Amino acid sequence: MDIKQKSILAKKASNLMSAVKSETKNTALKHIAEALKKNSKALVEANRIDIERSRESNLAAPLLKRLKFDEGKIEEACTGIESLIAMADPVGVTLRAMELDKNLELYKVSCPIGVIGVIFESRPDALVQISALCLKSANAVILKGGNEALETNKVLADIIAKASEEAGIPRGWLTLLETRTDVTQMLALDEYIDLIIPRGSNAFVQYIMKNTHIPVLGHADGICHVYIDSAADITMAVKISYDSKCQYVAVCNAVETILVHKDIAVTYLPAMKKALETENVEIRGCSETRKIIDAKEATEEDWRTEYLDLIVSVKVVNTLDDAISHINTYGSGHTDVIVTGDKSRALKFMDLVDSADVFFNCSSRFSDGFRFGLGAEVGISTNKIHARGPVGLEGLLIYKWRLFGNGHVLADFSGANARPFTHRPL
Amino acid sequence: MDIKQKSILAKKASNLMSAVKSETKNTALKHIAEALKKNSKALVEANRIDIERSRESNLAAPLLKRLKFDEGKIEEACTGIESLIAMADPVGVTLRAMELDKNLELYKVSCPIGVIGVIFESRPDALVQISALCLKSANAVILKGGNEALETNKVLADIIAKASEEAGIPRGWLTLLETRTDVTQMLALDEYIDLIIPRGSNAFVQYIMKNTHIPVLGHADGICHVYIDSAADITMAVKISYDSKCQYVAVCNAVETILVHKDIAVTYLPAMKKALETENVEIRGCSETRKIIDAKEATEEDWRTEYLDLIVSVKVVNTLDDAISHINTYGSGHTDVIVTGDKSRALKFMDLVDSADVFFNCSSRFSDGFRFGLGAEVGISTNKIHARGPVGLEGLLIYKWRLFGNGHVLADFSGANARPFTHRPL
Numbered sequence: 001m002d003i004k005q006k007s008i009l010a011k012k013a014s015n016l017m018s019a020v021k022s023e024t025k026n027t028a029l030k031h032i033a034e035a036l037k038k039n040s041k042a043l044v045e046a047n048r049i050d051i052e053r054s055r056e057s058n059l060a061a062p063l064l065k066r067l068k069f070d071e072g073k074i075e076e077a078c079t080g081i082e083s084l085i086a087m088a089d090p091v092g093v094t095l096r097a098m099e100l101d102k103n104l105e106l107y108k109v110s111c112p113i114g115v116i117g118v119i120f121e122s123r124p125d126a127l128v129q130i131s132a133l134c135l136k137s138a139n140a141v142i143l144k145g146g147n148e149a150l151e152t153n154k155v156l157a158d159i160i161a162k163a164s165e166e167a168g169i170p171r172g173w174l175t176l177l178e179t180r181t182d183v184t185q186m187l188a189l190d191e192y193i194d195l196i197i198p199r200g201s202n203a204f205v206q207y208i209m210k211n212t213h214i215p216v217l218g219h220a221d222g223i224c225h226v227y228i229d230s231a232a233d234i235t236m237a238v239k240i241s242y243d244s245k246c247q248y249v250a251v252c253n254a255v256e257t258i259l260v261h262k263d264i265a266v267t268y269l270p271a272m273k274k275a276l277e278t279e280n281v282e283i284r285g286c287s288e289t290r291k292i293i294d295a296k297e298a299t300e301e302d303w304r305t306e307y308l309d310l311i312v313s314v315k316v317v318n319t320l321d322d323a324i325s326h327i328n329t330y331g332s333g334h335t336d337v338i339v340t341g342d343k344s345r346a347l348k349f350m351d352l353v354d355s356a357d358v359f360f361n362c363s364s365r366f367s368d369g370f371r372f373g374l375g376a377e378v379g380i381s382t383n384k385i386h387a388r389g390p391v392g393l394e395g396l397l398i399y400k401w402r403l404f405g406n407g408h409v410l411a412d413f414s415g416a417n418a419r420p421f422t423h424r425p426l
Numbered sequence: 427m428d429i430k431q432k433s434i435l436a437k438k439a440s441n442l443m444s445a446v447k448s449e450t451k452n453t454a455l456k457h458i459a460e461a462l463k464k465n466s467k468a469l470v471e472a473n474r475i476d477i478e479r480s481r482e483s484n485l486a487a488p489l490l491k492r493l494k495f496d497e498g499k500i501e502e503a504c505t506g507i508e509s510l511i512a513m514a515d516p517v518g519v520t521l522r523a524m525e526l527d528k529n530l531e532l533y534k535v536s537c538p539i540g541v542i543g544v545i546f547e548s549r550p551d552a553l554v555q556i557s558a559l560c561l562k563s564a565n566a567v568i569l570k571g572g573n574e575a576l577e578t579n580k581v582l583a584d585i586i587a588k589a590s591e592e593a594g595i596p597r598g599w600l601t602l603l604e605t606r607t608d609v610t611q612m613l614a615l616d617e618y619i620d621l622i623i624p625r626g627s628n629a630f631v632q633y634i635m636k637n638t639h640i641p642v643l644g645h646a647d648g649i650c651h652v653y654i655d656s657a658a659d660i661t662m663a664v665k666i667s668y669d670s671k672c673q674y675v676a677v678c679n680a681v682e683t684i685l686v687h688k689d690i691a692v693t694y695l696p697a698m699k700k701a702l703e704t705e706n707v708e709i710r711g712c713s714e715t716r717k718i719i720d721a722k723e724a725t726e727e728d729w730r731t732e733y734l735d736l737i738v739s740v741k742v743v744n745t746l747d748d749a750i751s752h753i754n755t756y757g758s759g760h761t762d763v764i765v766t767g768d769k770s771r772a773l774k775f776m777d778l779v780d781s782a783d784v785f786f787n788c789s790s791r792f793s794d795g796f797r798f799g800l801g802a803e804v805g806i807s808t809n810k811i812h813a814r815g816p817v818g819l820e821g822l823l824i825y826k827w828r829l830f831g832n833g834h835v836l837a838d839f840s841g842a843n844a845r846p847f848t849h850r851p852l
Contacts, residue, residue, distance in 0.1 A: 015754050019777040098799050104788060106798060113810050114780065194810045213636060215811050236833040243835035328441050350828050351445040354540065362530060362831025371839070372532060372827065373524050373849035384539050384620045385641050386812040389827045401798065401815045402776050405788025407662040409669035413797070423799035 003185040007115065007142065007192040009172030014114045014140035016170040022089040025135060028167035029085050032132070033078040035163035039155070040074050046151040047124065054148045062250070069124040069152050077128040080376055084136050087375060090393045091138050097426035101419070103406040105426060110397045112138040114194035117186055118378065119208070121200055122146030127156050129376045131174055135164060137396040142186060142193065144177040154178075187212035197379050197391075202306060217391065219382040221306050221332035222252025224364045227323040227349065228268050229340035230261040236361065237268055237339045242275045243363040244337065250308050252380060253335050253357075253367040257303060257313045259323045262288070265316045269293045272314075281310045288316035303330040320345055324352045331355060333382040335367040335389075356382055356389035429611040433541065433568065433618040435598030440540045440566035442596040448515040451561055454593035455511050458558070459504040461589035465581070466500050472577040473550065480574045488676070495550040495578050503554040506802055510562050513801060516819045517564050523852035527845070529832040531852060536823045538564040540620035543612055544804065545634070547626055548572030553582050555802045557600055561590060563822040568612060568619065570603040580604075613638035623805050623817075628732060643817065645808040647732050647758035648678025650790045653749040653775065654694050655766035656687040662787065663694055663765045668701045669789040670763065676734050678806060679761050679783075679793040683729060683739045685749045688714070691742045695719045698740075707736045714742035729756040746771055750778045757781060759808040761793040761815075782808055782815035 001009070036043070047069040054067060096108040116139045120126045127145055134141040145153040157176035165171050177183060186193065187208065196216050198208040205220040226244050228237045244255035260268050269292045273283060284302050285295035295314065302313040303326070317323045327336050335357040338349040343360075350358040357367045367390065369377025374392030381387050387395030412419050427435070462469070473495040480493060522534040542565045546552045553571055560567040571579040583602035591597050603609060612619065616639050623643050624634040631646040652670050654663045670681035686694050695718045699709060710728050711721035721740065728739040729752070743749045753762050761783040764775040769786075776784040783793045793816065795803025800818030807813050813821030838845050 015778060015780055018780070019774070100792070100797065100799065104792075210639060215641065215809070217811070233833075239833060239835055243837050247836050247840070346830075348445070350826075352441060354441055354444070355826065357827045357829065359829040360831060362829055362834040363836050365836035366526070366530075366829060366831075366834070367827075371526065371836075371847060373526065373847065383641070384824050385643070386824075388824050398810050398812075398814050400776075400781065401783045401793075403783065403785040403788055403792060404772075405786060405792075407659075407665060408788040408792070409665055410673045410789050410791035410797075411669050414673070421797060421799065 003177065003182050004189060004192075006172070006175045007186070007189045010115045010140040010142055010175055011192040013170035013173040014112065017138040017140060017173060018091065018111050020138060020169060024168045025089070025138065026085045028135060028164040028169050029081050029132060031163040031167045032160050033081045035159045036074055036078060036128070039159050040071055043074065043152065043155055043159075044070060046155040049151045050149050059148060063122060063148070066121070066123045067146075067148050067152075069149075073125055077125050080129055081132050083375060084132050087136070087393070090136070090397055095399055099424040099426055100403075100421050101408060101413075102422070104408045105404045107402045107404075108399050109402055111400050113396060113398050115140045115142065115192055116396065117142040117144075117193050117196040117214070119144045119183060119196070119198045119200065120146070122148045124149045124152040124156055126199075127153055128160070130378055131160050133376055133378055133393060133396060135169065135173075137393050139396055140173040142175045142177060144183050144186075150178065184211075187214065190214045199379050215386075217381050217383055217387060217395065218379050219252060219332065219334055221382075222254070222334045222380075223257065223304065223306050223330065223332040224253060224255045224335045224337075225257050225259055225327050225331055226255050226337040226339065226364065227259040227317075227327070228261060228264060229320060229323075229338055229342065229345055230263040231342040231345060232261075232264060232268070232339040233341055234264070234267055234271055238271045238275050240337065240339050240361070240363050241272055244365060245276065245281060245312050246279045246310070247363065247365050249310055252306075253364050254308070255312065255337070255364050256305065256307055257315065257330070259315050259317050259326060261320070261323070262316050262318055265289070266292055269314070276312065279310060281312055284311065284313045286315040289314045306332075320348065324349060327353050327355070333384070334380065335359065335364045337362070337364050356380070429603065429608050430615060430618075432598070432601045433612070433615045436541045436566040436568055436601055437618040439596035439599040440538065443564040443566060443599060444517065444537050446564060446595060450594045451515070451564065452511045454561060454590040454595050455507050455558060457589040457593045458586050459507045461585045462500055462504060462554070465585050466497055469500065469578065469581050469585075470496060472581040475577045476575050485574060489548060489574070492547070492549045493572075493574050495575075499551055503551050506555055507558050509801060510558050513562070513819070516562070516823055521825055525850040525852050526829075526847050527834060527839075528848070530834045531830045533828045533830075534825050535828055537826050539822060539824050541566045541568065541618055542822065543568040543570070543619050543622040543640070545570045545609060545622070545624045545626065546572070548574045550575045550578040550582060552625075553579055554586070556804055557586050559802055559804055559819060559822060561595065561599075563819050565822055566599040568601045568603060570609050570612075576604065610637075613640065616640045625805050641812075643807050643809055643813060643821065644805050645678060645758065645760055647808075648680070648760045648806075649683065649730070649732050649756065649758040650679060650681045650761045650763075651683045651685055651753050651757060652681050652763045652765065652790065653743075653753070654684065654686040654690060655746060655749075655764055655768065655771055656689040657768040657771060658687075658690060658694070658765040659767055660690070660693055660697055664697045664701050666763065666765050666787070666789050667698055670791060671702065671707060671738050672705045672736070673789065673791050675736055677791075678732075679790050680734070681738065681763070681790050682731065682733055683741065683756070685741050685743050685752060687746070687749070688742050688744055691715070692718055695740070702738065705736060707738055710737065710739045712741040715740045732758075746774065750775060753779050753781070759810070760806065761785065761790045763788070763790050782806070
């Protein structure tokens, strides 16, 4: 089957999935977990082939680690599936109910989006997590994982499709794409695919966004800021800057630029430098910064750069408004933090910074679906429609309007003797 | 100022608008209503010029009627503004609240989307309604009305911008575009514009959707169906078919195709034909239909056509599943109706038909923001993300995540001795 045929099949499956009962979905999830455990040997063997090939092609050690899918990872994946089973069915929830007239009742009810294309990085556990989220939310899914994990992903997708379809989920609801060419073809199939969620490098996500008319949910850049206000506690400011920059540098919610109010720069900057130096962080400062601490010179380009590395740009600002303006100009609308002892200044920052996540006196690293208590996450969105910030089950749903009448026609509600609507909440 | 500069100004205004207080927004709305009344002479005079020019260029009578903006329309527009003033502020509403740890509290709070581009038809009252909705939801707006209404729109936009900015709404929040070239330029400004809502012909909306990377909210086609089930009451079925087709033919929620179950076709079709003939509706039928009533032959193309005219296509189907499948294949996901005496069959239809509005025993013509009790409406969406069906204030909002901490860093919540999250709803 080619990609178009697979997508048509996924669309057909998705048309049936919205009516699949909660128990059937939960049984399917249970069967998937059992099948993963039962087939652990085949999985580990497929993963061994992937790791061997990737090692031969000199894949970097951290990526090799992410690629690994062993008994422990299988166990973790199953724990995730069990927590999804325990969650209430997000489909069919009444979000609003209103009587329009006697016996004419309107209900806004949650329903799946349809067919979702997810392109993800080399971690095979992401395939399990995404498939399980889509199943619980009754969406069909077209998956494309990292090439390094091809063998593991093939076995995983087979196990999940077989176990779920045997439990009553419509055939073809889960499809695995295997090549980059497949992805290019998928981008043109807006007739069958309702949403694309790309995860990966900035350049890759930008490419997807510019090359499809299918709605895209996700983020390209993660240019996050910590702003140290004049009213900040220095110890807290250093602690939060250090954690936001160093706790894990290669992720989108790590901080790339630190802004500091001029009145506190002379105390904060040396303390910050001392902390960041323990991790050998390279500091690139504005001219004011470089009057206070020794640092490389930051260029205009630095304010727009997501380093994903042990590098940080630092700028001294004159006012809170200047900090907000810098963030709204150079930031990517992902996660931005203010450290201050003055809550009214924090609230102003949180009102005016136009980002998905606006944090007060805590690390940018909390920006994550699990930490937010959303259960699993399909990604982080910097979109300004549909879903913003960490996206869990809720972001995979839309709604439909159901209107129940008893022969009602509009003619009775229009013209000179129009009957008025009651518009009474139910 | 060119379009780019206007858009930059709108973006700057929008960055401030999220913090504008409810009272300021309501005062601004009040001032707008007062200014519209005070300047009614200038408005009526501008509208006279538009009507004269349009009459000279032979604009059709129904369009001339829509173009008209007199004292009565001004009064109506002000009533609409007053009802918006009475509504609760939709911005800053807490949608979810959760404790992640002691003194680490997460709030999901509604906020404006940013800068919204709205392209609308020739009714000048649409300009007032859309501006007022955007102001109440704290969005900046770039407007483009029908060319026929150019003079009226210019005066309206001036009045609204002046009255609102004097009341404290940031300068540049409302911008009027005047030419089609302006629109083409706007489509490329994805850096400054967050959402485009086009209203108008199918071809025009399709053009917008295919020529921008800005998210588009709206609908191209409105291919709506009424399905007459085997268990339908014939009188009700005829009444609903007639109202759905004839109550107002030129609108997106009018019905274009009637599907009828084979077991009831022989009774329903002659009764339907009799009712539709009173309005001289042209019937295009499938071969089964034409065995029962006299009708033109329907082609494959008819199932995909939005007539917006006194024409209807009719098809006999063998089963409820066939009706659902026809709608999901040829429909546009707008509004689809089932007429049946069997509620379980209605629920199946409402589960499986993948449309924004799924109606039971009532006319498709109820698909409208005012009738749904949403207040005013910016349009009807067949999108499957963000907002679906009639879109009112809610569809103009997104949310941000606010996290309040007390020096919390992620290092404490990860690794071997990780502190667990409390994830306690607040």
